[in-house]
Amino acid sequence: MNDFTQLLEDLDGLLVTHPANVRYLSGFPHAEDAWLWLDAGGPLLLASPLYQNDLEAAGLPHLLGRPEAWPRLLAGRARGRVGFEAGRLPYATARRLGEALPGAELVPTQGRVEALRVRKRPEEVERIRRAMAIAREAYLEAQPRVRPGVPEIEVAAWLECGMRQRGAEGRAFPTIVASGENGAFPHAGAGPKALAEGELVTLDFGARHAGYHSDVTRTLALGEVPPQRRRLLAAVEAALEAAMARLGPGVPLAEPDRAARAVLEAEGLLAHYPHALGHGVGLEVHEAPRLSHRSPGVLEPGMVVTVEPGVYVPGLGGARIEELVWITEEGYQVLSAGM
Ligand code: ZN
Ligand code: ZN
Numbered sequence: 001m002n003d004f005t006q007l008l009e010d011l012d013g014l015l016v017t018h019p020a021n022v023r024y025l026s027g028f029p030h031a032e033d034a035w036l037w038l039d040a041g042g043p044l045l046l047a048s049p050l051y052q053n054d055l056e057a058a059g060l061p062h063l064l065g066r067p068e069a070w071p072r073l074l075a076g077r078a079r080g081r082v083g084f085e086a087g088r089l090p091y092a093t094a095r096r097l098g099e100a101l102p103g104a105e106l107v108p109t110q111g112r113v114e115a116l117r118v119r120k121r122p123e124e125v126e127r128i129r130r131a132m133a134i135a136r137e138a139y140l141e142a143q144p145r146v147r148p149g150v151p152e153i154e155v156a157a158w159l160e161c162g163m164r165q166r167g168a169e170g171r172a173f174p175t176i177v178a179s180g181e182n183g184a185f186p187h188a189g190a191g192p193k194a195l196a197e198g199e200l201v202t203l204d205f206g207a208r209h210a211g212y213h214s215d216v217t218r219t220l221a222l223g224e225v226p227p228q229r230r231r232l233l234a235a236v237e238a239a240l241e242a243a244m245a246r247l248g249p250g251v252p253l254a255e256p257d258r259a260a261r262a263v264l265e266a267e268g269l270l271a272h273y274p275h276a277l278g279h280g281v282g283l284e285v286h287e288a289p290r291l292s293h294r295s296p297g298v299l300e301p302g303m304v305v306t307v308e309p310g311v312y313v314p315g316l317g318g319a320r321i322e323e324l325v326w327i328t329e330e331g332y333q334v335l336s337a338g339m
Contacts (some may be wrong), residue, residue, distance in 0.1 A: 007112050012080030014109065015069060015097070020279040020283040021113035023211055029059055029213075035070055039077060045071045071100035083109040111288075114210055118280060118288050119302030127212035128281065128304055131172070132324055132335045134207040135214045138162025139339050148197045148222050152177040155203065156190035163207040171212040172206030172285050179222075183318035186275060186310060197223040197246060200233060200317045202310075206285065213285045216336045217322030218242055232269070232311050233319040239263040239309035240321050243277055247307070247332045253295035260309045261293055269311045277307035281324060300327040303327040304335070 004025050007014055009239050014037040016022050023031035026045055045062040047055060055062045062089040063073045071093075084094070085106035093198075098106060120128070140156040155176040163171060176315070178188035179201040195201055199222050206214040219233055242263045243256040255279035264270045276292035280305050289297060291305055299305070305327065312322030324336040 001091065004038060004043060004116075007038060007116070008040070009112075010081065011083040011107060011109075013037065013078050013084040013104075014112070015074070015078070015089075016085060016094075016113060018085050018113070020117070020287070021085070021088075023283055024113060024117055026060055028055070028067075029211065033067075033197070037074060037077065044077075046073055046203065048240050059295060064255075068096075068168075071097045075100050078104050078261075081105050081107050083107045086110055087114075094258050094291045113312045114288055117282055119300055120282060120304050121302070122328075123301075124212060124282060125304065128214060128324075128326075129209045129335055131168070131207045131212050131214035132210035132216065134163050134166045134168045134209060135205060135216055136174075136339045137166055137335070138207070139203070139216075139218070143218075143220070146195065146201065146203075146220055146222075148195050148199075150202075151192050151194050152179055152182070152190040153192060153197070155201075156205075159203065159205045162204075166207075166321060168207035168209055169211075170208050172215055173236065175205035176202065176217075178204075178318065180317055181315060183219075184314045186312055186318070186320070195222055198225055198229070200225065200229050200319050202219075202320050204320065204322065211283055213281055213283075214324060215281050215285055215322065216324055216333070216339070217308055217310075217320045218339065219319040219321060229317055230236045231267075232313065232317065235264060235269050235307050236311055236319045236321055237268040238267075239273075240307060240323070243307050243309060244323070244325075244334075247299065247327065249301045249327055249331075251298055251299045252298060253289055253291055253297050254293045256307060257291055257293040264309065264311065264319075269313075272311040272313050273309065274312065275310065278308050278322075279307050301327055 019032040049064045082104040100300040100336045176188035180199040204217040238261040242259040278291035280287040308322035312318035
């Protein structure tokens with residue numbers, strides 16, 4: 001495990017309870033069942049005795065106990081100013097912690113580990129690249145079978161099965177297959193409705209590999225699509241192109257979204273674009289940074305982000321295209337290319 005004591009800053013200890021942060025700091029694959037304690041002595045995992053073998057095999061320093069006992073396990077170590085992740089600790093657990101550590105001052109913290117996770121290390125990018133390759137291959141196999149008459153849920157099953165067959169730990173999130181009027185809901189799931197001639201169908205999916213995620217969206221036109229629907233897809237393609245032209249290290253995070261919004265505004269579709277342009281992807285499907293026209297900050301080398309303009313028109317349908325992009329020192333690489 002790396003030494004992450006720089007995270008302490010003004011604290012004597014930091015309790016990390018958010019699974020993605022625990023995994024980031026320790027590499028422990030069962031991070032959803034563990035806490036990480038960090039003090040000047042370095043990191044220490046708290047986990048169930050079920051994981052004793054895994055922890056010893058990985059050489060990770062640890063204390064074992066049932067989750068209810070973890071606050072008491074810290075009692076000998078946690079003193080002074082003890083930080084905890086304010087957004088990631090249930091109220092009941094926070095109370096137990098306070099009771100177990102009467103001499104400590106509990107200090108709420110926000111986003112400390114997340115700030116480190118924004119810029120991916122090369123080995124993290126490789127895991128995301130592999131998660132993306134798995135999703136791409138599943139899509140390329142399923143795509144020729146996406147035709148009128150097939151239920152949405154069956155298309156979702158093909159994608160998810162294809163990703164598992166290629167070694168995914170699982171899907172990154174519940175696969176979206178939204179056809180026709182269902183496409184007007186940005187987070188529609190996949191239901192029994194059959195795809196129909198003349199519709200647009202939006203496929204939004206991704207795989208998880210070694211804890212890391214991919215996230216990609218394609219919108220397909222089924223047969224002869226009437227012009228008012230084709231127009232939605234063409235506008236999203238133009239917005240995507242405008243946004244991608246503004247990507248690169250040092251570019252304000254707000255700028256690609258501004259470019260996409262300008263295109264959709266000119267098309268009279270801005271009112272139908274209800275979300276931000278994109279988000280970071282890594283140990284979580286949605287993580288920092290957020291690519292919105294309101295975001296402060298700039299794109300930095302090592303960031304992996306989505307670019308996903310979409311429009312959703314009730315009664316007509318919707319279209320979204322999502323690329324997964326790695327910002328590099330020189331520019332960027334489209335991880336979702338070739339599909
Ligand atoms: Zn997506
Ligand atoms: Zn996304």
